[in-house]
Amino acid sequence: MSVHHNSLGDCQMSFTSVSGHLFNYDFYEDKRKWWSCEPKQLFTAPILQTCSDQNKYIKNTLEREAKRCSVLIIWTDCDREGENIGFEVITVCRAANPRMNIFRAHFSEITIPSITRAFNALIQPNKKVSDAVDVRQKLDLRLGAAFTRFLTLELQKLVPNLKDMYKLVSYGSCQFPTLGFVVDRFKARENFVPQKFWSIDVHYTKDNMNACFNWKRVRVFCEQSCLAVMSKVMDSPEAVVTHINTKRRTKWRPQPMDTVTFERSVSSKLKINAKRAMTVAEKLYTSGFISYPRTETNKFPPELNLVSYCQMQTASPIWGQFAQRVLTNGPNPRNGTKSDQAHPPIHPTKYAPNLNGEEKRIYELIVRHFLATLDKDAVGYETAIEISINEELFALNGLRVEEKNYLEIYTYDKWTDKDIPQFNQNERFIPDSILMTDGQTTAPELLTEAQLIALMEKHGIGTDATHAEHIEKVKDRKYIVETPDRRLKPEGLGIGLVDGYEEIGYQMSKPHLRAALEKDLKAICDGIKNPEEVLNYQIKEYEKVFNESLRHKNKLFEVVVRKI
DNA sequence: GCAAGGTC
Numbered sequence: 001m002s003v004h005h006n007s008l009g010d011c012q013m014s015f016t017s018v019s020g021h022l023f024n025y026d027f028y029e030d031k032r033k034w035w036s037c038e039p040k041q042l043f044t045a046p047i048l049q050t051c052s053d054q055n056k057y058i059k060n061t062l063e064r065e066a067k068r069c070s071v072l073i074i075w076t077d078c079d080r081e082g083e084n085i086g087f088e089v090i091t092v093c094r095a096a097n098p099r100m101n102i103f104r105a106h107f108s109e110i111t112i113p114s115i116t117r118a119f120n121a122l123i124q125p126n127k128k129v130s131d132a133v134d135v136r137q138k139l140d141l142r143l144g145a146a147f148t149r150f151l152t153l154e155l156q157k158l159v160p161n162l163k164d165m166y167k168l169v170s171y172g173s174c175q176f177p178t179l180g181f182v183v184d185r186f187k188a189r190e191n192f193v194p195q196k197f198w199s200i201d202v203h204y205t206k207d208n209m210n211a212c213f214n215w216k217r218v219r220v221f222c223e224q225s226c227l228a229v230m231s232k233v234m235d236s237p238e239a240v241v242t243h244i245n246t247k248r249r250t251k252w253r254p255q256p257m258d259t260v261t262f263e264r265s266v267s268s269k270l271k272i273n274a275k276r277a278m279t280v281a282e283k284l285y286t287s288g289f290i291s292y293p294r295t296e297t298n299k300f301p302p303e304l305n306l307v308s309y310c311q312m313q314t315a316s317p318i319w320g321q322f323a324q325r326v327l328t329n330g331p332n333p334r335n336g337t338k339s340d341q342a343h344p345p346i347h348p349t350k351y352a353p354n355l356n357g358e359e360k361r362i363y364e365l366i367v368r369h370f371l372a373t374l375d376k377d378a379v380g381y382e383t384a385i386e387i388s389i390n391e392e393l394f395a396l397n398g399l400r401v402e403e404k405n406y407l408e409i410y411t412y413d414k415w416t417d418k419d420i421p422q423f424n425q426n427e428r429f430i431p432d433s434i435l436m437t438d439g440q441t442t443a444p445e446l447l448t449e450a451q452l453i454a455l456m457e458k459h460g461i462g463t464d465a466t467h468a469e470h471i472e473k474v475k476d477r478k479y480i481v482e483t484p485d486r487r488l489k490p491e492g493l494g495i496g497l498v499d500g501y502e503e504i505g506y507q508m509s510k511p512h513l514r515a516a517l518e519k520d521l522k523a524i525c526d527g528i529k530n531p532e533e534v535l536n537y538q539i540k541e542y543e544k545v546f547n548e549s550l551r552h553k554n555k556l557f558e559v560v561v562r563k564i
Numbered sequence: 565g566c567a568a569g570g571t572c
Contacts, residue, residue, distance in 0.1 A: 018570090022570095136569080137567090139568095142567090147566085149566060152566080171566085173567070466570095
């Protein structure tokens with residue numbers, strides 16, 4: 001937004017917009033061809049900012065408007081990338097009109113109170129935050145280009161028909177850790193050694209119900225000790241009820257939906273991939289049916305008019321009555337604690353009765369989730385019975401769901417009654433049977449997409465907008481595949497790359513490197529570290545890895561080639 | 565033919 005006046009009182013304003021970053025870093029022309037230089041040179045080769053043809057129109061608009069205005073107010077998202085985009089706008093406008101006064105609006109959602117508040121409390125743009133993004137951009141470009149060219153070209157030398165199988169072998173600071181998570185789980189599964197265990201179950205039929213009491217020690221890994229307990233129990237097999245305890249239990253309704261929750265829910269509950277989920281969400285957003293789908297916020301801002309969004313849903317023949325009930329009792333959101341200071345949680349913004357297919361299912365999930373967050377937790381009563389047989393303890397748990405509440409709308413969650421017979425304190429009985437059982441521990445399953453996204457978020461790999469893309473990329477590179485039961489399995493090339501780097505002593509596929517960078521970026525934002533120093537340090541560290549890859553390239557690629 | 569981050 002630019003203001004055509006010296007003060008912010010009585011003035012004319014003009015609004016214009018950008019669409020993501022205006023500029024992108026790239027190497028100069030002489031280094032863009034893959035064979036133009038040694039990949040190693042890309043660590044130090046000069047780089048420049050380029051503006052795509054599409055973005056040139058936006059740039060022209062900014063320049064034109066800047067010339068007519070005396071004040072510039074930046075209203076980009078109030079997150080790290082948003083601050084950087086703000087500075088791209090500032091650079092363009094200042095070049096067109098050096099006398100401009102520049103301000104930054106700080107707002108966390110687009111509601112009238114929030115916008116008004118931001119306008120009345122304009123601040124200065126934060127260069128430090130923007131600098132941190134510059135460091136990330138430059139580093140990602142240099143590392144990505146250098147390692148990707150190196151890996152691809154070297155491997156092509158060794159495997160002449162590589163091109164038929166893999167169009168390129170890439171490295172990226174997010175791709176590799178994403179791959180690493182998948183490989184880690186695969187290896188945990190491969191290397192898993194099952195362990196035998198033993199347990200004891202007590203069966204007793206009462207009130208026409210077969211009750212199975214579980215051993216309080218759950219299980220032991222030694223057959224002899226289980227046999228010892230078994231013989232003690234059989235010596236005097238009368239059970240006495242030692243405790244009866246009934247407790248109120250609640251099952252919590254979901255928290256407002258952020259992007260990661262959205263992707264994970266769609267992936268696990270609707271069996272639709274995260275990438276596809278985001279594409280559909282994008283479409284629902286641009287059609288006006290849902291709010292902005294890329295958000296890290298899981299609490300509703302007080303200014304958001306939940307009542308009106310709820311009201312819209314009362315038109316539905318399926319969940320209209322539920323929406324009405326939410327309105328009567330609340331709405332009563334179960335807020336989380338995360339906020340990206342840029343967007344509210346994902347919520348429906350319009351009733352959409354005419355959707356079909358995946359759009360319909362995804363919209364329905366968003367609405368059901370939204371209404372569920374505004375309702376009440378489910379309430380149940382858990383009865384725990386404890387019995388003692390010759391001093392050995394066994395337990396039986398029953399559940400009675402008293403109020404389903406949010407579960408009525410959030411049909412993806414299940415919480416069902418478990419009926420058990422009535423018992424009295426000190427009641428004695430002879431069990432129908434006391435059985436020693438055995439089993440063995442089972443290997444962890446391969447990762448699901450939902451689990452992988454959770455890991456990425458936990459370790460700071462990628463952003464809300466990019467998790468799904470990174471997963472898609474490592475699939476596209478043939479580092480991993482999706483199994484028929486929707487689990488992620490590494491392929492030979494993926495395992496080879498991870499092992500190859502470990503072989504020469506670098507954990508390129510572990511999340512620590514990216515996490516360390518994130519920490520440095522935070523330090524730049526907080527003014528503790530200098531951006532140039534961080535950049536130089538990071539480049540040097542990766543250059544070391546690169547040089548070692550060169551020095552040990554035989555060893556590195558020997559491992560890779562063996563696996564493909 | 566490279567990255568990751570915006571966004572459509």
